[in-house]
Amino acid sequence: MIRLKGITKTYQTGQVSTPVLLGVDLEIAGGEFTAIMGPSGSGKSTLMHIMGLLDRPSGGSYLLDGHEVCDLTDDQLSVLRNRKMGFVFQAFHLLAQATALKNVLLPFVYAGPYPTDAQERGRRALAAVGLEHRLSHRPGELSGGECQRVAIARALVTDPDLIFADEPTGNLDRRSSYEVMAILQGLSAQGKTVVLVTHDSHVSEMCSRVVRLVYGRIESDQRNPSPLSAAAMLAGLPPEQDQP
Amino acid sequence: MSRFSRLLREAARFLWSSRAYTLLMMIGLIIGIASVTVIYELGAGVRERVVSIMSGMGFGADAFFVSSGGGRLGVRRPGGGSRTLTPDDAAVLARVDNVAMVVPHLTLRRDRVSHRDLHTSTVIFGVTPDYGAARRWDVSMGRFIDQQDESQRRRVTVLGSATAEELFPGQSPLGQQIQVGSVPFTVVGVLEPRGGVGGPGRSRDDLALVPLSVAMRRLAKEDKLSSIRINVERADNFQDTVEEVRQILRTRHKLAAGVPDDFTIVTPDAVVELITRQSRAMVVMLTFISAVSLFVSGIVIMNIMLVAVSERTHEIGVRRAVGARRADILTQVLMESVMVSVLGGALGFGLGALLSWLLEWGFDLPTAFSLQGSVLAFAFSAGVGLLFGLFPARKAAALTPVESLR
Numbered sequence A: 001m002i003r004l005k006g007i008t009k010t011y012q013t014g015q016v017s018t019p020v021l022l023g024v025d026l027e028i029a030g031g032e033f034t035a036i037m038g039p040s041g042s043g044k045s046t047l048m049h050i051m052g053l054l055d056r057p058s059g060g061s062y063l064l065d066g067h068e069v070c071d072l073t074d075d076q077l078s079v080l081r082n083r084k085m086g087f088v089f090q091a092f093h094l095l096a097q098a099t100a101l102k103n104v105l106l107p108f109v110y111a112g113p114y115p116t117d118a119q120e121r122g123r124r125a126l127a128a129v130g131l132e133h134r135l136s137h138r139p140g141e142l143s144g145g146e147c148q149r150v151a152i153a154r155a156l157v158t159d160p161d162l163i164f165a166d167e168p169t170g171n172l173d174r175r176s177s178y179e180v181m182a183i184l185q186g187l188s189a190q191g192k193t194v195v196l197v198t199h200d201s202h203v204s205e206m207c208s209r210v211v212r213l214v215y216g217r218i219e220s221d222q223r224n225p226s227p228l229s230a231a232a233m234l235a236g237l238p239p240e241q242d243q244p
Numbered sequence B: 001m002s003r004f005s006r007l008l009r010e011a012a013r014f015l016w017s018s019r020a021y022t023l024l025m026m027i028g029l030i031i032g033i034a035s036v037t038v039i040y041e042l043g044a045g046v047r048e049r050v051v052s053i054m055s056g057m058g059f060g061a062d063a064f065f066v067s068s069g070g071g072r073l074g075v076r077r078p079g080g081g082s083r084t085l086t087p088d089d090a091a092v093l094a095r096v097d098n099v100a101m102v103v104p105h106l107t108l109r110r111d112r113v114s115h116r117d118l119h120t121s122t123v124i125f126g127v128t129p130d131y132g133a134a135r136r137w138d139v140s141m142g143r144f145i146d147q148q149d150e151s152q153r154r155r156v157t158v159l160g161s162a163t164a165e166e167l168f169p170g171q172s173p174l175g176q177q178i179q180v181g182s183v184p185f186t187v188v189g190v191l192e193p194r195g196g197v198g199g200p201g202r203s204r205d206d207l208a209l210v211p212l213s214v215a216m217r218r219l220a221k222e223d224k225l226s227s228i229r230i231n232v233e234r235a236d237n238f239q240d241t242v243e244e245v246r247q248i249l250r251t252r253h254k255l256a257a258g259v260p261d262d263f264t265i266v267t268p269d270a271v272v273e274l275i276t277r278q279s280r281a282m283v284v285m286l287t288f289i290s291a292v293s294l295f296v297s298g299i300v301i302m303n304i305m306l307v308a309v310s311e312r313t314h315e316i317g318v319r320r321a322v323g324a325r326r327a328d329i330l331t332q333v334l335m336e337s338v339m340v341s342v343l344g345g346a347l348g349f350g351l352g353a354l355l356s357w358l359l360e361w362g363f364d365l366p367t368a369f370s371l372q373g374s375v376l377a378f379a380f381s382a383g384v385g386l387l388f389g390l391f392p393a394r395k396a397a398a399l400t401p402v403e404s405l406r
């Protein structure tokens, strides 16, 4: 699915150039649930933005489904993001003035033809994250965990192959984190490729693969044959425990 | 649903959810377009009223006036200064080819008129029997001045309805005597009320008509006229006839070449010329006011849009992440600024039309609704939105998705 070869990224700010990625080789197969870990500033977000076509690498090659994406135009990248990818951010990034359903339907504004069953798909996506009863709530009227689940619904409403999540549990308590992870594990089980950036080793233990990035290079890449089940962890939490 | 209409809906949502910004952006345009609309409709109304007054005077395409005194229409009041036209001038002009009718006329200074112990002051016109027909004036009682009155110099008068009411409240003036200055006259008729304003602080029904011959001999004490009204037979020879009249009068008044006319010829064209000259000045002023107000509104719109764009940096990043192209962002921001300005322009035009209507209704100022004006207001405000939205829109679309999300 994803094949990165010698990916470099250097930020240029005036005279100062900051090398962030120093040559990353990484292959991610379809259906894998990959966690990217590493110290702060090691370039995890940068790498994820490049894989998510939100940013371009300074050098190297990126084959997505066997096609080189570094040569594509801005508009072509937009179309790929719309059709194949969904994003979940640490800060949720929901539209504050729009209802949960309107937020979830946002990708359809930019879809080629507008699907006739868009509303229905939006409702189903919200039901898939357990928010069928919050359709017309605005982000200000939802908890942090609910906001992040709306964001996940937005990421999966177009039924993309790839889901990118940058510290999706970073702002959430333990229970909400497990809820989010349970949803992402479910998506992975459906065959979607999920790439997740996290600092939390609890979270990474729920992934099938853990890539450790240190100072712009991959330091380790480990398979996890038996990831923890988030659903089971959730069931094991004492009813009122809300400590992170 | 097309992509265009989806973007339009997103733009409308923004304007609705940021109502405070929307209102701020519109307010300049509303005020600017409203005031321009009021001025424009007032101007159009004045023009309409002048045209209707002219046609009410029977001043159509087949008539013109010769006034005593030189000067140019609109610069010096025609008929002001000393009187230079004579009844003989009128008699000669009546024989000119293509002249159908000649109506001489004498306007006297406002004078005191009285009946017993009631008195008022009014304008006295010396007129011939043709005058009533030429100006389409009818009597509501009695009769108009006739040929015998004129040739026998009878001291009779036809009063305007307002003057009649002042001197004879609640009774018929017919057959009664009035004094004009020290000259006694018998009232033979009263004019139909015409309503409206005939001059500063004066009703159009405040006047007294007397036979021209009496006006010259007994009141003005000179055989001179204020003006001569000339009807032509064939309108296609109008200009030739005007020129011929001018030459005859110059010869009769013994004006050497190079000496300016001591009379003024007032043609319908000249009146229209005068009005268009004044309205052209108004158009220049209006254009200037509109340009300034549109420019200021545009700057306001641009700045608020810039603020709104930078506040929505993350939102733009999210839209880009879920598949918006640069062009989608650019289009949406342009739609927002065009929508807000068209809405402001429409509200401004509506407000202006309402104010004009109130002016007409409350203060009897003439106004005229103008479709052309509404189209212009619409086009210009759309233009402002497009022009001043361009910079914020480009700014919004310039960032890459990561830059917007950071």
Ligand SMILES: Nc1ncnc2c1ncn2[C@@H]1O[C@H](COP(=O)(O)OP(=O)(O)OP(=O)(O)O)[C@@H](O)[C@H]1O
Binding pocket: A011, A012, A013, A018, A020, A038, A039, A040, A041, A042, A043, A044, A045, A046, A047
């Ligand atoms: N636009 C930029 N210009 C210059 N330097 C940048 C820019 N964006 C990121 N960096 C630098 O690149 C480095 C990697 O940033 P990145 O956000 O990828 O780190 P990260 O691994 O996600 O860290 P964290 O765990 O704190 O989120 C950081 O040192 C950061 O300062």
Ligand SMILES: [Mg+2]
Binding pocket: A044, A045, A046, A166
């Ligand atoms: Mg990061």
